[in-house]
Amino acid sequence: MAVLELKKISKHFGAIEAVKDVSFALEAGEVIGLMGDNGAGKSTLVKMIAGNFRPNSGTMQMDGREIVLHKPVEAREHGIEIVHQDLALCNNLTAAANLFLGRELKTGFGPFKVLDYAGMYARAAEIFVELKSETRPRDLVKKMSGGQRQAVAIARTRLSNAKIVLMDEPTAAISVRQVAEVLNLIRRLRDQGITVVLISHRMPDVFAVADRVIVMRRGTKVADKAIAKSSPEEVTGLITGAIETV
Amino acid sequence: MTTTLDSTIAKKQETFLSHLLGNQAFWVFIAIIVASLFLSQATDAYATTKNLYNISRNFTFVAIIALGMTIVIITGGIDLSVGSVLCLCSMVLGVVMHAGYSIEAGIAASIATALIVGAFNGILIAYIGLPPFVVTLGMLSIARSLAMVASGNTVVFEFGPDHDKLLSLGGGAWFYGIANPVLYMVVLALLTGFVLKWTKFGRHIFAIGGNEHAAILTGVPVRRIKVAVYMISAMSAGIAGIVQTGWLGAITTNIGTGKELDVIAAAVIGGAALAGGIGTAIGAVVGAALIEVIRNSLGLLGINAFWQGCVIGGAILVAVLFDRIANYRRAD
Ligand SMILES: Nc1ncnc2c1ncn2[C@@H]1O[C@H](COP(=O)(O)OP(=O)(O)OP(=O)(O)O)[C@@H](O)[C@H]1O
Ligand SMILES: [Mg+2]
Numbered sequence: 001m002a003v004l005e006l007k008k009i010s011k012h013f014g015a016i017e018a019v020k021d022v023s024f025a026l027e028a029g030e031v032i033g034l035m036g037d038n039g040a041g042k043s044t045l046v047k048m049i050a051g052n053f054r055p056n057s058g059t060m061q062m063d064g065r066e067i068v069l070h071k072p073v074e075a076r077e078h079g080i081e082i083v084h085q086d087l088a089l090c091n092n093l094t095a096a097a098n099l100f101l102g103r104e105l106k107t108g109f110g111p112f113k114v115l116d117y118a119g120m121y122a123r124a125a126e127i128f129v130e131l132k133s134e135t136r137p138r139d140l141v142k143k144m145s146g147g148q149r150q151a152v153a154i155a156r157t158r159l160s161n162a163k164i165v166l167m168d169e170p171t172a173a174i175s176v177r178q179v180a181e182v183l184n185l186i187r188r189l190r191d192q193g194i195t196v197v198l199i200s201h202r203m204p205d206v207f208a209v210a211d212r213v214i215v216m217r218r219g220t221k222v223a224d225k226a227i228a229k230s231s232p233e234e235v236t237g238l239i240t241g242a243i244e245t246v
Numbered sequence: 247m248t249t250t251l252d253s254t255i256a257k258k259q260e261t262f263l264s265h266l267l268g269n270q271a272f273w274v275f276i277a278i279i280v281a282s283l284f285l286s287q288a289t290d291a292y293a294t295t296k297n298l299y300n301i302s303r304n305f306t307f308v309a310i311i312a313l314g315m316t317i318v319i320i321t322g323g324i325d326l327s328v329g330s331v332l333c334l335c336s337m338v339l340g341v342v343m344h345a346g347y348s349i350e351a352g353i354a355a356s357i358a359t360a361l362i363v364g365a366f367n368g369i370l371i372a373y374i375g376l377p378p379f380v381v382t383l384g385m386l387s388i389a390r391s392l393a394m395v396a397s398g399n400t401v402v403f404e405f406g407p408d409h410d411k412l413l414s415l416g417g418g419a420w421f422y423g424i425a426n427p428v429l430y431m432v433v434l435a436l437l438t439g440f441v442l443k444w445t446k447f448g449r450h451i452f453a454i455g456g457n458e459h460a461a462i463l464t465g466v467p468v469r470r471i472k473v474a475v476y477m478i479s480a481m482s483a484g485i486a487g488i489v490q491t492g493w494l495g496a497i498t499t500n501i502g503t504g505k506e507l508d509v510i511a512a513a514v515i516g517g518a519a520l521a522g523g524i525g526t527a528i529g530a531v532v533g534a535a536l537i538e539v540i541r542n543s544l545g546l547l548g549i550n551a552f553w554q555g556c557v558i559g560g561a562i563l564v565a566v567l568f569d570r571i572a573n574y575r576r577a578d
Contacts, residue, residue, distance in 0.1 A: 052462075052463055071465055072463065072464060072465030076465070084460075084463055086459075087460075088457070088459070088460035088463040088464055089457065089460055090453045090456030090457040090461065090523070091456055091457065091523070092452060092456035092524060093449075093452060093453060093456055097452075097453075101449075101453055101460075101461070101464045101466065102464040102465040102466050104446050104449055106446070114444040114445065115443075115444050115445065115446065115449060125252075125255045125256060128255050129251055129252060129255060132251065134254050134255065135255065136254070136255055137255070156464075
């Protein structure tokens with residue numbers, strides 16, 4: 001059974017139809033490349049799955065049961081994690097504070113609970129080691145490199161036992177070495193049975209890790225195909241519209 | 247490989263000393279100490295118990311409101327209505343007590359007024375999306391007008407059966423001769439500092455000021471927090487109004503006029519960044535203290551009071567330059 005199934009999901013912003021009647025199913029341990037031109041509706045689509053936007057119509061099912069997500073916390077409770085395209089980081093906070101933003105650890109007893117600084121620093125350090133990223137939990141994000149910021153955003157998805165990880169252009173601003181690291185991470189997630197949706201404009205990345213590619217054009221899904229049965233040329237054609245649909 | 251990575255990750259970026267030296271409130275504190283040492287040499291009147299008592303009491307009203315203002319400023323907002331809200335809350339307290347109700351009833355009515363005003367500001371800002379500057383500018387006008395309506399634009403100086411209780415609340419000094427308002431300020435400052443540093447609510451206040459969009463995306467209840475923040479700001483003005491009424495023993499409808507500027511100045515001098523994301527409780531207190539020390543010392547040194555504005559204005563400019571200078575040095 002599919003981990004997540006979308007049925008005829010649509011979202012419009014005023015007159016703009018950002019996503020139109022998109023349906024697909026995600027299986028456990030699958031890596032899906034989600035591709036499309038700028039403005040095709042990729043970010044809007046994953047934001048609906050992550051609870052940031054409510055669809056105007058259509059339904060979502062997890063493990064066969066319908067879910068309605070009103071806010072990001074509810075998506076996380078269902079095991080859905082997201083790395084946002086603009087990373088969604090607060091420059092004035094530390095790496096650890098950003099990592100735990102919205103789900104801070106607390107310590108103390110009864111009603112007297114305070115933020116657990118030590119616990120959050122320790123857990124953050126563990127995750128950065130796991131990601132092989134030289135990111136210090138106590139550093140302010142303001143002072144970090146692009147790669148470190150990306151690491152903080154990705155580290156968020158490792159806080160809980162996610163079932164689905166949505167990555168909106170996680171490799172947009174980082175070095176070749178770090179791209180390889182992110183792709184390795186995606187493979188490790190897949191090996192743990194986690195489903196990964198990778199949004200990327202970089203054809204080589206998608207073809208390196210994805211099992212399947214979904215192509216969107218102007219809000220609609222125009223292709224959904226096994227990577228092995230496709231080619232970069234075909235996907236490019238689908239993105240630009242040179243190939244109508246497959 | 248992992249050991250070196252582990253140790254890099256464990257490294258602390260800042261030592262305690264570098265943290266202190268980069269802290270604006272610390273330098274303001276040093277400035278107060280230096281000024282005090284100088285003044286105690288230069289004039290006999292400064293380092294007297296009475297003068298220090300007066301200084302410490304006088305700045306508490308601005309400091310208490312600056313605590314609330316700092317929280318608003320950290321979220322990237324501003325509250326221009328605090329001076330008028332102080333007046334309105336004082337008036338509500340005065341009118342209720344004058345009508346023969348107890349001090350408890352007066353304070354409850356006063357705080358309730360503050361919370362309603364704050365919620366009104368907050369809802370317009372957070373849910374309707376109006377700019378804080380405009381909303382609170384409107385409230386600056388509305389609250390003062392309501393205070394005039396409530397009192398019939400008269401002076402209230404008769405506070406009914408609990409008259410004496412009110413006066414001792416604000417004018418007394420029951421703890422080792424420290425003026426009561428100072429005690430309230432210390433308690434409120436500790437509370438504010440605790441909330442900002444140790445609670446989820448405090449953490450989210452900083453997150454909103456740092457990147458509101460990111461806070462929304464990660465599921466921080468941004469709107470609710472913004473409403474709460476304006477309620478806190480109005481409540482701090484209300485508390486200052488209550489205490490100040492007890493101290494002055496009379497309320498006029500022009501009380502607190504222009505106070506919002508002193509309060510914002512105190513917060514900014516103490517290190518709060520108007521762009522949001524930065525500010526401390528201790529900064530609000532030392533900022534307010536510095537302003538009062540400047541006022542007091544100019545008087546004692548026999549310098550014309552017309553110069554006050556220049557010195558306080560200069561302090562504000564130095565405060566905002568501080569950040570630039572600190573960053574410039576680091577970039578070198
Ligand atoms: N919050 C919003 N309000 C109004 N319109 C929006 C909003 N978010 C997205 N849109 C519009 O929806 C459409 C799809 O945008 P979306 O961000 O999903 O594209 P994308 O495929 O992620 O593009 P890119 O590759 O550039 O990231 C665009 O026309 C965009 O302008
Ligand atoms: Mg996008």
